[in-house]
Amino acid sequence: MKTLIIGIGGMTNGGKTTLSKALLERLPNSCVMAQDAFFKDDSLVPVDSHGFKQYDMLSALHMDRMMEEVEAWRQDPRAFMASRRGAGHLLPPAVDQQVFVLIIEGFLIFNYRPLNELMNRRYFLQIPYKTCKQRRSSRVYTPPDPQGYFDRHVWPMYLKNRQEMEEMVEDLVLLDGLSERDELLSSVLRDVTADIEALRQR
Ligand SMILES: Nc1ncnc2c1ncn2[C@@H]1O[C@H](COP(=O)(O)OP(=O)(O)O)[C@@H](O)[C@H]1O
Numbered sequence: 001m002k003t004l005i006i007g008i009g010g011m012t013n014g015g016k017t018t019l020s021k022a023l024l025e026r027l028p029n030s031c032v033m034a035q036d037a038f039f040k041d042d043s044l045v046p047v048d049s050h051g052f053k054q055y056d057m058l059s060a061l062h063m064d065r066m067m068e069e070v071e072a073w074r075q076d077p078r079a080f081m082a083s084r085r086g087a088g089h090l091l092p093p094a095v096d097q098q099v100f101v102l103i104i105e106g107f108l109i110f111n112y113r114p115l116n117e118l119m120n121r122r123y124f125l126q127i128p129y130k131t132c133k134q135r136r137s138s139r140v141y142t143p144p145d146p147q148g149y150f151d152r153h154v155w156p157m158y159l160k161n162r163q164e165m166e167e168m169v170e171d172l173v174l175l176d177g178l179s180e181r182d183e184l185l186s187s188v189l190r191d192v193t194a195d196i197e198a199l200r201q202r
């Protein structure tokens with residue numbers, strides 16, 4: 001079975017979900033796995049001395065469960081997709097040259113070494129502080145961000161996580177999250193379709 005794993009990392013509100021959904025629509029035999037889906041229950045996330053929930057760190061995520069999902073996909077992407085999409089969704093017939101693509105998106109996907117190691121391509125969407133704060137302020141999380149959360153928790157943790165990521169990951173492709181959606185999509189598609197073609201020829 002030929003497979004490809006693409007990492008779409010980036011800052012909070014950098015545009016990861018938007019880009020991943022666009023890729024999903026354009027790439028046959030692909031599926032998206034979002035790190036956000038693996039946040040622990042609020043009761044399990046500790047608070048700091050200011051009363052802020054410590055969401056922006058790996059310990060707030062069930063990374064073990066996320067790895068199980070990735071492993072299930074790696075074992076049998078076809079069966080994985082069929083089971084997740086629900087009955088009745090048509091998958092194309094199996095052929096030798098088929099390449100299955102897993103798009104993994106999330107703000108801390110490269111900071112978790114076992115996951116990072118599985119990626120064939122790594123992209124990181126970055127945006128300036130002001131844009132990040134602005135986009136974040138119009139988004140409602142569960143639980144919603146309390147007053148001061150961005151400046152006291154989200155941004156300092158981003159800086160810390162980013163430094164850690166840069167020490168760990170070498171072949172990161174930085175994407176400007178201020179670019180047009182279509183531009184971002186076509187630059188990633190260019191790489192990935194070339195990878196798919198190379199795998200097919202093998
Ligand atoms: N290329 C872009 N240009 C302008 N706004 C964007 C772009 N990509 C995403 N957005 C907007 O930014 C916000 C966050 O996007 P989203 O994809 O949910 O980010 P993330 O998944 O990284 O948190 C949304 O309102 C989305 O519509």
Ligand SMILES: NC(=O)c1ccc[n+]([C@@H]2O[C@H](COP(=O)(O)O)[C@@H](O)[C@H]2O)c1
Nearest residue numbers: 011012013036039055056107141142143
């Ligand atoms: N989905 C949740 O359970 C939840 C809860 C609280 C905060 N968050 C926030 O989600 C962010 C990461 O997701 P995005 O990259 O989609 O913004 C983190 O900055 C974190 O503060 C998520």
